[in-house]
Amino acid sequence: MDGPEPQRRKPSIYDVAARAGVSHMTVSRVLNEHPNIKADTRDRVRAAIAELSYTRSTIARALATNRAMRIGVLVDAPLHYGPSRTLLGFERAARARGYAVSVYSVEDEGSPVVEAGVEELLSHGADALAVVAPRASSLDGVRRTALGVPLLLFRADPDPDAVTVSVDQAAGVDLAIAHLVDIGHREILHVAGPTDWYDARSRAAAWEQNLRTRGLVVRTPLYGDWSSDSGFDLASDPAPWEGVTAAFVANDQMALGVIHGLRRRGVRVPEDVSVVGFDDVPDAGHFWPPLTTVRQDYDALGRLGVERLMDLLSRGEAARSDVVEPRLVVRRSTAALTH
Structure with missing residues (x-):
């Protein structure tokens, strides 16, 4: 009767060094992002690490680095x-x-x-x-x-x-406003995020600067809490939307609520009001209509x-x-x- 297979030994830093044809100290320097390593040497070491599926011992590294x-x-x-x-x-x-x-x-x-x-x-x-x-x-x-x-x-x-x-928040807002202006919009309302959030402040400031630079009227922003419900509520009151042809919304969830609120009172998107969001959440392409938005690469x-x-x-x-x-x-x- 065969016994259990012997457990495979995890590869060590010395195995990586042998595979890459370098010293174990060179492997350590590559792992610790030492700047004075030749590019081809660094590439060989990284390739050896990948081939051997080498992982470092966190305990050993903590002892070695005093971290x-x-x-x-x-x-x-x-x-x-x-x-x-x-x-x-x-x-x-x-x-x-x-x-x-x-x-x-x-x-x-x-x-x-x-x-x-x-x-x-x-x-x-x-x-x-x-x-x-x-x-x-x-x-x-x-x-x-x-x-x-x-x-x-x-x-x-x-x-x-x-x-x-x-x-780059300002660059993202620039893209959104430039798109709306390029397709003819001049009355662009901003549905902003909570004022205590730095990203919301940055987007609102960039929206205002964009409009002023282009000589467009800066309307008083509407402030939500990032949720679809707040977007819906803000779009349900017709008064702030009088004469508006486009909305730049500070995130996609509020944009979803805005579209719902506008359509609930008979305003068509995009025929009557165009809507741009910010984030590109995974479902943005499945909103109705599918949402134009600024994609942030969070990874x-x-x-x-x-x-x-x-x-x-x-x-x-x-x-x-x-x-x-x-x-x-x-x-x-x-x-x-x-x-």
């Missing part, structure tokens, strides 16, 4: 599509670099709640802290509590105390955040602010102005 090999992530918002996708991209990229990720989600506004979250993350020995979807009401609490570790903020504006990364944003944190942890410096470029996805919720 906890853990990043704390504070999600300063309910996990809507954007924050959840950013978090997923960040987690994947961090784990690929050998870092564990601890997450603390905050739904209630206010510094005491945020400070408690930061303290819990740091109590786990986090080497760095990232804040996804920071709100203005929370950042002071983060700054007070997170002193002493590298800090990354997912926000558009530079910050004196942190490295920031974001999708790329998460990876960029990890890259900048690695720069801080390995070299003590990083670009203070960096962006991912968005793109416009044109569907059937926008049409040329015919009246």
Whole structure:
């Protein structure tokens, strides 16, 4: 009777070195993103790692680097599509670099709640802290509590105390407004997100600047809470929509509610009012009509955040602010102005 198959030994750093034809110290330098490695050597080592399915021991690496090999992530918002996708991209990229990720989600506004979250993350020995979807009401609490570790903020504006990364909000708004103007629209209303959110502020400011630069009338924005219900409610009152031919909406969920609210009172989309959203959620192509929107690459944003944190942890410096470029996805919720 045959016995159980012997358990396969996990490949070691020495196996990788032998496969790549280099020393184990060279493999270690590649793994630790050492800058003084020739490109062809780095490629050979990475190919050997992939061929052998080599994974590093987190415990051994922590001992070697005197780090906890853990990043704390504070999600300063309910996990809507954007924050959840950013978090997923960040987690994947961090784990690929050998870092564990601890997450603390905050739904209630206010510094005491945020400070408690930061303290819990740091109590786990986090080497760095990232804040996804920071709100203005929370950042002071983060700054007070997170002193002493590298800090990354997912926000558009530079910050004196942190490295920031974001999708280029102004560029995304530029794409949306340029599209509407190119197809003849001049009366463009903005349905904005909550004013405490930095992304909502950035989109509203870019919308206003775009219209002023083009010599167009800047109407008073309507403010929602990111939900479809708020978009529906804001579109149900006809008064702010008098004379409007297009709406730039700060996220896709509110855009869904706007389309519903407009059609509920007999306003056709896009024949009477064109609608542009922001995010490109997975269902945006299945709205009716399918939604024209600005696509944010949240996976790329998460990876960029990890890259900048690695720069801080390995070299003590990083670009203070960096962006991912968005793109416009044109569907059937926008049409040329015919009246």
